[in-house]
Amino acid sequence: MNALNHLIATATFWMPRQASDVAVELDNVFYFIYYLSVIFFVGIIAAMVYFSVKYRRKSADQRTSPLAHSNTLELWWTAIPTVLLAVIFFWGFKAWVTLNVPPANAMEIQVRAWKWGWEFTYNTPNTTFTSPHLYVPEKKPIKLVMTSNDVLHSFYLPEFRIKRDVLPKRATVLWFEARQATGTWPEETARKQDPKTGKWGDVSLSKPYNLFCAEYCGQQHSMMMRKVYVLSQAHYEKWVVEKEKDAGSDKPLDVLGQELYTSKTCNTCHSVDGTAVLGPSFKGRYGAKVEFADGTSGKMDDDYIIESIEYPNRKIAKGFPAAMPTFKGQLDAKQLRALVAYIQSVNGKYNAQKK
Amino acid sequence: MTTATDVIRPGGGPSATGHAEEKDYLNVDNSIMSWLFTLDHKRIGLMYLASVLFFFFFGGILALLIRTELFTPGADFLTYFVSGKNAAELKLAAADLYNQLFTLHGAIMIFLFLIPSIPATFGNFFLPLMLGAKDVAFPRLNLFSFYIYVLGAFFFLYTLASGGLDTGWTFYTPYSTSTNTAVIASTFGAFILGFSSILTGVNFVVTVHKMRAPRMTWTRIPLFLWALYSTSLIQILATPVLAITLLLLIFERALGIGIFDPAMGGDPVLYQHFFWFYSHPAVYIMILPAFGVISETISVHSRKHIFGYGFIAASSVSIALIGFLVWGHHMFVSGQSPLASLLFSMITFAVAVPTAIKVFSWVATLYKGSIVFNAPMLNALSFIFLFTIGGLTGLFLATLATDVHLHDTYFVVAHFHYVMVGGTLVAFLAAIHHWWAKMFGRHYNEWCGRISAIFVFIGFNLTFFSQFVMGSQGMPRRYFTYDQVSPELLSIYTRMHQISTVGSMILGLALTFTLFYLAHSLFFGKKVHNDSDLRWTGESMEWKTATPPSPHNFHEQPIAYNSPYDFKEIDHSLGGGH
Numbered sequence: 014m015n016a017l018n019h020l021i022a023t024a025t026f027w028m029p030r031q032a033s034d035v036a037v038e039l040d041n042v043f044y045f046i047y048y049l050s051v052i053f054f055v056g057i058i059a060a061m062v063y064f065s066v067k068y069r070r071k072s073a074d075q076r077t078s079p080l081a082h083s084n085t086l087e088l089w090w091t092a093i094p095t096v097l098l099a100v101i102f103f104w105g106f107k108a109w110v111t112l113n114v115p116p117a118n119a120m121e122i123q124v125r126a127w128k129w130g131w132e133f134t135y136n137t138p139n140t141t142f143t144s145p146h147l148y149v150p151e152k153k154p155i156k157l158v159m160t161s162n163d164v165l166h167s168f169y170l171p172e173f174r175i176k177r178d179v180l181p182k183r184a185t186v187l188w189f190e191a192r193q194a195t196g197t198w199p200e201e202t203a204r205k206q207d208p209k210t211g212k213w214g215d216v217s218l219s220k221p222y223n224l225f226c227a228e229y230c231g232q233q234h235s236m237m238m239r240k241v242y243v244l245s246q247a248h249y250e251k252w253v254v255e256k257e258k259d260a261g262s263d264k265p266l267d268v269l270g271q272e273l274y275t276s277k278t279c280n281t282c283h284s285v286d287g288t289a290v291l292g293p294s295f296k297g298r299y300g301a302k303v304e305f306a307d308g309t310s311g312k313m314d315d316d317y318i319i320e321s322i323e324y325p326n327r328k329i330a331k332g333f334p335a336a337m338p339t340f341k342g343q344l345d346a347k348q349l350r351a352l353v354a355y356i357q358s359v360n361g362k363y364n365a366q367k368k
Numbered sequence: 369m370t371t372a373t374d375v376i377r378p379g380g381g382p383s384a385t386g387h388a389e390e391k392d393y394l395n396v397d398n399s400i401m402s403w404l405f406t407l408d409h410k411r412i413g414l415m416y417l418a419s420v421l422f423f424f425f426f427g428g429i430l431a432l433l434i435r436t437e438l439f440t441p442g443a444d445f446l447t448y449f450v451s452g453k454n455a456a457e458l459k460l461a462a463a464d465l466y467n468q469l470f471t472l473h474g475a476i477m478i479f480l481f482l483i484p485s486i487p488a489t490f491g492n493f494f495l496p497l498m499l500g501a502k503d504v505a506f507p508r509l510n511l512f513s514f515y516i517y518v519l520g521a522f523f524f525l526y527t528l529a530s531g532g533l534d535t536g537w538t539f540y541t542p543y544s545t546s547t548n549t550a551v552i553a554s555t556f557g558a559f560i561l562g563f564s565s566i567l568t569g570v571n572f573v574v575t576v577h578k579m580r581a582p583r584m585t586w587t588r589i590p591l592f593l594w595a596l597y598s599t600s601l602i603q604i605l606a607t608p609v610l611a612i613t614l615l616l617l618i619f620e621r622a623l624g625i626g627i628f629d630p631a632m633g634g635d636p637v638l639y640q641h642f643f644w645f646y647s648h649p650a651v652y653i654m655i656l657p658a659f660g661v662i663s664e665t666i667s668v669h670s671r672k673h674i675f676g677y678g679f680i681a682a683s684s685v686s687i688a689l690i691g692f693l694v695w696g697h698h699m700f701v702s703g704q705s706p707l708a709s710l711l712f713s714m715i716t717f718a719v720a721v722p723t724a725i726k727v728f729s730w731v732a733t734l735y736k737g738s739i740v741f742n743a744p745m746l747n748a749l750s751f752i753f754l755f756t757i758g759g760l761t762g763l764f765l766a767t768l769a770t771d772v773h774l775h776d777t778y779f780v781v782a783h784f785h786y787v788m789v790g791g792t793l794v795a796f797l798a799a800i801h802h803w804w805a806k807m808f809g810r811h812y813n814e815w816c817g818r819i820s821a822i823f824v825f826i827g828f829n830l831t832f833f834s835q836f837v838m839g840s841q842g843m844p845r846r847y848f849t850y851d852q853v854s855p856e857l858l859s860i861y862t863r864m865h866q867i868s869t870v871g872s873m874i875l876g877l878a879l880t881f882t883l884f885y886l887a888h889s890l891f892f893g894k895k896v897h898n899d900s901d902l903r904w905t906g907e908s909m910e911w912k913t914a915t916p917p918s919p920h921n922f923h924e925q926p927i928a929y930n931s932p933y934d935f936k937e938i939d940h941s942l943g944g945g946h
Contacts, residue, residue, distance in 0.1 A: 027840045029857060039769050043840075046767060050760040057731055057756050061749060064734035068670070069741070076939035078736030081673040090728045091721060098717040098763075105767030106710060112772060113706045164543040165636060167701065167776060171842025171857075174773040178702045180637070181542065182630040185703045223854050227776040227844045229536050231543060232463050235847035288454050334548055 032172035032222050032243065033189045038108050039174045046101055112175065115188035119156035122147070126179045127162035127338050129233035130278030131224065137253060142260035145276045147224060147241045150249035151194040157187045163338035167228035170241060178228055195220040196242040198252040232291065232336075233281055266347075267363050270355025273348055277340065285359045292337060293330045299360040304331040315353045322349065392809065392916040407507035408919060412514050413493030414807075416484060419517065423480035425883070428876060430473040435831075435872040437466060438865045441851035441858060459849075466848040467534040468549070472527070474537035475554065479561050480521055482792055483650065486657035487603075488517070488568060490799045491596045493807060495572060497910035497917065498590050500581025500926040505574040509567055516564040523557025526550070536846060538647070539614075541628035541639040545621050552621055555614040562607045562614075565653075569603030572596055581909065584928035587681075590908045591674060594681040595660025598688035602649045602656075606692070610646035613639070640702055644695035652691045655787060656684055658755075658795030659726055662748050665798045666730050668906040669745035670737030671937040676729040683722030690719050700771045709768060716766040723759055727752060738937055742903065743817025747798035750825045754790025758783060761836065779839025782832045790828055797824065797882065804886070805902055809916040810893030814903070816885040823878035830871025838864035908932035 023031040027047070031037050068077075123134040133144045149155050159168055159179045168187060169176040177187040196219035205216045221240035230237065244252060274280055282291035303317070304310045306329040311317060320327060322344065325337035344352070357363035393410045396402075403411060437445045443459040446469075450461035492510065496503050504510050527533045527550040535544040535551060544551050576597050580589070589597075617639070619625050626632025628639035659680075667674040674680065696704060696712030730752055739745065761783045764770045774780060797820075805811050841860050843850065850861050896902055896915045905911040909926050 024856065027837065029841050039773060042767060043764065043770050043773075046763050046770065050763065054756055054760055057727060058753060061731050061734065061752055064731065064737070065739050065741075065749060068734065068737045068739050070738045075671070075738035075937065076942070077670070077672045077738050077935070077937045078942050079673065079938050079940050080675065080732075080735065081933075082676045082678065083732075086732070087676055087679055087725070091725060094724045095721055098720055101763060101767055102714060102717050105713065105769045105771075108769030109706070109710070109772070112769060164546065165540060169776070169842075169844065171773070171777075176701050176772050176775055180630070180703055183703065221854065223842065223857060225842065225844045225853075229467075229540070229543070229846040231534065231547065232460060232467065234467075235463070235844075235849045236852060238852045284456070288457065290456055291460060336548075 030172045030222070031174075032170070032191055032195075032241075033174065034192060035108070035111055035189060036172070036174040036192075038111060042101075042104050042108055045104065049097060049101070115156040115186065116154045119154035119188055120150075121156045121158060122149075124157050124159040124168060124179065125162065125343070126159065126166040126168070126226070126237075127278070128164065128231055128336075129226070129237040129281055130276075131168075131226075131237070131239045132276065135253070135256070137257060140257050140260050142256045143276070144256065146221075146239050148198075148249065148252055149191055149241070149243055150246050151191050151243050153246075154188055154190045159185050159187065162340070162343070164230050165228045166226045166230050166237070169225045169227035170222060171225065172222040173241075176227055191243040194243050194245040194248065195222075196244050196248070198242075198244055198248040198255075236281070266351045266354035267358040269348070270351035270353070270358070273344070273352055274355055277344075279352075282337065289333075292333055295356045295359050297360065299356055299362055303328075305329060306331050306333075306335075318353050318356060319349050322352065390914070390918060392914060393919045394808070394916055396919045405511070407503070407511055409492050409496050409504050409507065409510060410807075410917060412510050413489050413491075415514055416488040416492060416517070419521070420481050420485050420489060421883070423476050423521065424485075425879075427473050427476040427481060428879065430469050430476070432872060432876050434466070434469050434473060435869040437462075437848070438850075439869040441849060441862055441865075443849050446848075463848045464532075464534065467846075468532035470846060471533050471536050475533070475558070476524065477788075478537055478650075478654075479558050480524060482654040482788055483561075483565060484517060484568075485654070485792060485796055486661060486799060487572070487596055487599055487653075488514075490592075490661070490803065491572065491599075491657060492568075494803065494910050495575060495593060495596055496579070497913060497921055498593055498908050498932075499575065499579055500584065500909045500922065500928065501575065501579035502921045504571050505579060506571050510571055513564045513567040513571070516560060516567070520557045520559075520561035520564060523553050523560060527554040527557070538643060539617060540643075541617065541620070541634070541636045542630060544617065545629045552618050555617055559611050559614045559618075562611045565603045566607045569600035569607075572600040573604065576600075580928075581925065582927045587677070588928045588931055589681075590660075590932040591663035591677065591680055591684075592657075592660035594684050595656045595658075595663070598684040599653050599656045601685075602653050602688050602691065606646045606649040606653075609642065610650075613642040613646065616642075637699070637702055637704060640699050641695070641704075644698045645692075648695040648698065649688075649691045651784075651787070652687055654792050656688065658751070658792045659684060661795040661799040661802070662730060662751050664906070664908070665744045665748040665802050666733050667933050667935075668802070668904060669742065669748070670734050670739045671935045672733050672735075672737040673931065673933040673935070673938060674729070675732035675735075676725070677931075677933070679725050680729050683725050686722050687719055690715065690722075694719060697766055697771070700768060701775050713766055713768045713771075717763075720759070720763065720766070727756055727759070736942075740904075741818070742801070742814055743812075743821055744798045744802035746818055746821035747794050747801065747824075750821060751791060751794045751798060753825075754786055754794060754828065757833075758786030758790055761786065773842075774840060776845055777839040778835040778843045778845055781845050782835035782839055785832045785835070790832070794824065794828075797821070800886070803910075804889070805896050806910060806915055806917075808890060808893075809896045810889050811896065811901075811903065812886055812889040812893055816881070820878055820882040820885070823874060823881070827871050827873075827875030827878050831868050831875055832871070834864040834867040834871070838868075906932070907934055 028040055125132045133147050135142055161179045161181045163181060166179040167176055168179055173189045175187055175189050177185050179185060201218045202215040203218055204213050206213050221242050224239040224241055226234055226237035284290055284294040285296050287294050287296045298313050301313055302310055303313045323341040325339055326335050329335050354363055393408055443462050446462035446465050447458040450458060450465055452458035452461050530550045533549045533554045534547055539555060576593060616627050620627050620629060626634040628634040628636055663674055663680060694712055694716045696708055697716045700709045764774055765783060801817050838861050843861050912926055913921055
């Protein structure tokens with residue numbers, strides 16, 4: 014826990030924790046500009062206040078100086094800022110090169126963004142699996158290859174000081190190296206007393222970092238947040254083994270569907286309790302007649318569900334906006350069946366034996 | 369020097385024979401039609417003034433709604449304005465409302481207030497007066513520009529009635545091609561407003577070139593006009609690019625032609641290039657006139673020749689020109705090539721130098737002056753304080769590495785508010801107080817003016833300095849809620865948002881107070897009977913007309929014998945660089 018406290022202590026008045034090596038380099042540039050700015054600002058304002066007070070009008074006919082320019086002064090105050098600005102530029106450029114060149118041995122993770130969620134795909138020698146949060150081993154360069162399903166998003170880790178826009182139909186790359194593990198797998202918890210209620214409860218000892226979407230992307234832009242867990246190599250390997258097992262397991266379709274329902278963020282627009290959010294609820298509609306926005310209608314059956322996942326704008330339910338992004342190509346046949354199974358189970362119509 | 373003052377004694381003062389006072393531009397004809405169809409640049413300037421103030425207060429109310437919502441991390445205040453069957457529905461409906469509020473706040477403040485603010489009001493009113501001309505070169509075109517502005521504004525208001533716009537004022541694709549809100553109406557509004565901007569620019573450039581008073585050489589033009597001249601060049605050269613970009617956006621949405629939307633084979637980064645090619649120079653459209661106002665007020669209220677006239681005039685033009693080559697600094701993390709980012713960063717630093725020179729020159733102007741702390745001067749000093757912070761924080765954003773962290777956070781929000789509000793709005797306040805008595809022939813209450821300047825300063829700093837802190841701590845902009853962040857950041861964000869919201873209330877009250885005492889002075893303010901009633905005068909030609917000016921400005925053609933900064937308090941026996 015000492016290491017953890019140390020990491021939190023790297024947070025200052027201006028900057029959050031330093032989770033990556035590049036954060037240290039970048040903060041040095043930041044503070045160089047900062048102190049330079051403070052010196053210039055204090056100098057300018059001190060001169061302004063001093064002159065204003067010293068030469069304030071004491072009598073209506075106060076005489077003033079004919080001074081209207083000075084080549085020496087003007088030359089100096091052009092030259093000195095120019096030199097300092099050049100220093101800032103080059104230092105910023107140096108750190109920028111580091112930010113833009115991932116080491117050759119970096120571990121690659123694929124990042125997918127959509128309205129409004131993130132998904133991380135890991136390719137291990139054994140299999141491929143996905144995770145809704147980003148788990149990385151400490152002290153290892155990680156290369157992120159990112160793309161978006163719909164509009165622009167921006168992958169932003171404030172504690173790592175990195176950010177890059179995520180674009181549809183295009184891959185952007187970002188890399189970082191986490192300094193020190195701040196999480197455990199499985200997450201360790203401690204008993205802690207709530208100071209208000211006096212009740213004892215479990216709190217996580219992991220201190221995950223924040224993942225924000227920094228490019229405005231519509232309604233739930235501010236809720237498009239995930240966590241970043243930095244684990245020790247040993248804990249990370251444990252997590253990978255767990256996920257590999259999960260990916261290969263034959264869990265019931267409706268359970269898999271329920272997992273996809275949250276990890277693919279269906280839940281942000283479709284409720285399972287009958288209330289309409291941005292899209293229609295999954296409950297109470299399965300097998301029923303659906304009115305479409307173009308005046309036609311149809312039955313909500315398995316085919317309609319799969320069609321709507323892949324081509325959401327073909328048959329829009331009446332009274333709802335055409336807001337859903339397509340998930341075509343991101344779900345395999347089994348995952349599509351799982352989602353159908355989950356919708357059936359929400360409506361009490363799932364029969365595990367039948368499938 | 370004395371010659372100039374003596375020759376141009378207009379008919380404003382009480383005539384020696386005691387006959388009825390001559391009509392001024394305000395009371396020459398009181399009918400509504402005489403205002404609606406006026407070709408007088410002064411009346412057109414006032415119609416702009418009323419319009420931009422209306423939109424400023426409208427945009428300001430939207431800002432206060434935004435600030436109130438952000439006082440707490442979760443969704444609360446705005447949920448009272450929407451309907452929904454349960455908490456989840458309310459939250460999402462409120463999120464939509466929030467997105468429309470910040471979009472309209474930005475779009476209204478930029479397109480309807482900041483861009484026309486100083487040039488269209490004080491520029492229209494004082495450009496011909498300061499040149500010694502009887503009007504702008506094309507008075508009918510000037511009136512036409514005003515009505516184009518009104519038409520464009522109606523399109524913007526239409527977006528409110530038709531269910532809002534939620535793209536942000538930047539209309540980034542492909543979000544703007546996919547959202548259901550009124551993108552076409554509002555971009556068409558911005559398209560129309562662009563013509564108003566271009567035509568005003570053309571009018572000013574021609575007026576400055578062709579209608580200067582005899583002997584007014586380029587080095588005797590007041591610096592406010594150098595600033596307006598540079599601004600006009602940008603308006604003429606950059607605005608057409610915005611117009612083309614917005615038309616392409618409309619084509620994409622209406623006709624499904626793939627230009628920017630990757631789903632149709634377009635390129636969203638291309639849109640950002642087009643958009644910022646206009647919108648970065650547009651930043652200088654908003655701030656250069658403010659520089660000009662500060663040069664005038666600082667020198668008049670310290671009775672000193674402006675320091676470094678040549679450098680200030682040249683820096684306005686060079687900022688305008690270099691400003692065309694820096695648009696890519698808005699796109700360091702957009703996926704544009706790192707090499708392009710490198711060049712854009714380098715050129716951005718090149719703009720910092722002329723800007724720094726201006727600030728140094730203003731401070732040097734105070735040296736050995738006769739400084740009086742009235743409302744325009746307090747606002748001008750406040751401008752130097754706030755704009756210096758705005759300028760210096762720009763360095764963090766021009767630097768490649770630090771921008772990666774700070775881009776699209778509240779640090780950027782704070783930075784551009786320090787420049788656009790601390791800069792342009794405070795300069796606008798300096799201008800309105802500086803020229804108020806000259807424009808309306810009535811005095812505002814000086815103590816009210818001082819109190820307003822001080823509270824605007826306090827409220828502004830509380831509102832926006834806290835945003836620098838939360839921004840560098842990572843708080844992204846355009847966030848409706850921030851309750852999902854980790855606990856240590858949540859406590860920082862919450863505290864800073866609360867300081868900011870309290871500050872915004874103080875700022876809002878101070879500006880409302882300003883509006884009230886200025887409006888009050890129009891009817892009850894102390895009357896200016898002749899020039900000796902004015903609390904101050906300058907040496908530039910707008911001070912050589914009657915107060916308020918006569919409909920055709922001057923009775924005799926004024927002649928520019930001297931620099932506009934040659935005050936009679938200046939003691940030439942003291943020596944000093946000339």
